[in-house]
Amino acid sequence: MEKCLLIRYGEIYLKGKNRKFFENLLENNIQNAANPYNAVVSRIPGRFLLTGYKASDEKALISCMKKQAGIFSLSDAYCIDSNLNAITDLAVSLMQDEEGTFKVETNRADKTFPLNSMEISSHVGGKILEKNKNLKVDVISPEKKINIDIRENKKTYIFKDTIMGVGGMPVGCSGDGLLLLSGGIDSPVAGYMMAKRGAKLHAIHFHSFPYTSELARLKVEELAKKLAEYNAGDLEVYMCSMTHYQEEINKNCKSDYNITLLRRAMFKIAERLCKEKGFKMIITGESLGQVASQTIESMTVVGNIVKDTQIMRPLIAFDKNETIEISRKIDCYDISIRPYEDCCTIFVPKSPVIKPRLENVEAQEKLIAFDLLVDEAYSTIEKVVIKAKEK
Numbered sequence: 001m002e003k004c005l006l007i008r009y010g011e012i013y014l015k016g017k018n019r020k021f022f023e024n025l026l027e028n029n030i031q032n033a034a035n036p037y038n039a040v041v042s043r044i045p046g047r048f049l050l051t052g053y054k055a056s057d058e059k060a061l062i063s064c065m066k067k068q069a070g071i072f073s074l075s076d077a078y079c080i081d082s083n084l085n086a087i088t089d090l091a092v093s094l095m096q097d098e099e100g101t102f103k104v105e106t107n108r109a110d111k112t113f114p115l116n117s118m119e120i121s122s123h124v125g126g127k128i129l130e131k132n133k134n135l136k137v138d139v140i141s142p143e144k145k146i147n148i149d150i151r152e153n154k155k156t157y158i159f160k161d162t163i164m165g166v167g168g169m170p171v172g173c174s175g176d177g178l179l180l181l182s183g184g185i186d187s188p189v190a191g192y193m194m195a196k197r198g199a200k201l202h203a204i205h206f207h208s209f210p211y212t213s214e215l216a217r218l219k220v221e222e223l224a225k226k227l228a229e230y231n232a233g234d235l236e237v238y239m240c241s242m243t244h245y246q247e248e249i250n251k252n253c254k255s256d257y258n259i260t261l262l263r264r265a266m267f268k269i270a271e272r273l274c275k276e277k278g279f280k281m282i283i284t285g286e287s288l289g290q291v292a293s294q295t296i297e298s299m300t301v302v303g304n305i306v307k308d309t310q311i312m313r314p315l316i317a318f319d320k321n322e323t324i325e326i327s328r329k330i331d332c333y334d335i336s337i338r339p340y341e342d343c344c345t346i347f348v349p350k351s352p353v354i355k356p357r358l359e360n361v362e363a364q365e366k367l368i369a370f371d372l373l374v375d376e377a378y379s380t381i382e383k384v385v386i387k388a389k390e391k
Contacts, residue, residue, distance in 0.1 A: 003058075006149065008046070012070065039052050067230050075159035078090060094160065104125040105147050106118075174280075175200070184336055204239075204273060206266055208242050224384075225388070253364045259348070270282045297354070
């Protein structure tokens with residue numbers, strides 16, 4: 001008998017002839033995440049197994065695996081030979097201290113096993129009842145469940161609980177993306193959503209020191225650390241100063257265009273970085289109509305400056321409460337609401353333009369040395385490598 005983590009994936013099943021690519025990528029991501037625990041990943045049909053870890057590391061390892069995109073669910077399981085007596089004895093042992101209602105659920109992937117799923121469940125359930133008088137069967141809504149997974153490798157995996165994972169696709173299968181990471185609620189959630197769809201995240205953060213504080217930067221690094229746990233490895237964050245650019249537009253341009261002009265410069269810098277680094281997409285936390293800069297007119301004018309890079313807006317139709325729910329789920333919310341400002345919250349006009357016209361915005365840009373200021377801001381970029389949470 002051996003202890004293991006039984007890992008299931010979901011959407012990869014739909015990939016047909018390309019399935020092996022996704023399985024190999026997910027296996028590699030799992031192994032890299034499991035390395036600090038000295039765990040070893042292996043593969044059986046439709047499942048991955050993690051073995052070799054210390055019992056004291058099991059809880060932390062499960063927490064780590066729950067954050068690997070592509071994993072649908074996992075279970076803390078016992079692995080034994082596919083023998084009915086051995087299966088029954090172990091199931092009885094695992095349920096000996098339980099009380100209330102229960103159900104035995106069997107998955108017989110190995111069709112050569114002599115009994116079918118219902119017969120196995122009935123046999124094992126009967127033996128459990130004989131040994132534990134504090135239990136009653138309830139096949140509809142049981143309080144407890146014992147799961148028997150009989151696989152094609154002539155091994156059976158027995159477990160009580162099924163822990164849900166991130167789901168989605170393994171990080172790396174959809175290319176590299178550059179997340180516009182602010183200190184707010186939305187952008188970390190947007191990054192998480194895209195990692196779940198297989199994007200390898202990198203991030204850029206725009207600041208305006210000394211108008212924005214060092215605490216604001218540290219806040220962003222904390223958010224990046226949370227995201228790194230879902231990124232199948234380190235998260236590169238590019239820090240870019242917009243101080244001089246914002247001073248110039250504040251001094252020379254109509255104040256109600258400040259946010260539009262700032263965001264166009266941000267997107268231009270982001271696309272330039274994408275081209276330099278080979279990133280395939282720009283990722284933002286925009287939600288349609290949420291604020292003045294996220295009307296369809298504003299997003300159109302800002303997006304117009306990006307010529308050759310896809311802009312991904314995974315939260316475009318999200319209600320704010322939906323975003324907050326995910327922010328709490330990924331442990332970012334309490335960090336995001338700390339009152340440290342980013343560059344989008346300084347020089348904010350009383351009445352920002354909500355339906356900008358491209359010709360008017362471009363006229364404002366002609367009042368400043370737009371391209372030179374963008375080049376200057378780009379030259380300030382410094383890379384910070386954020387490590388995922390380690391053991």
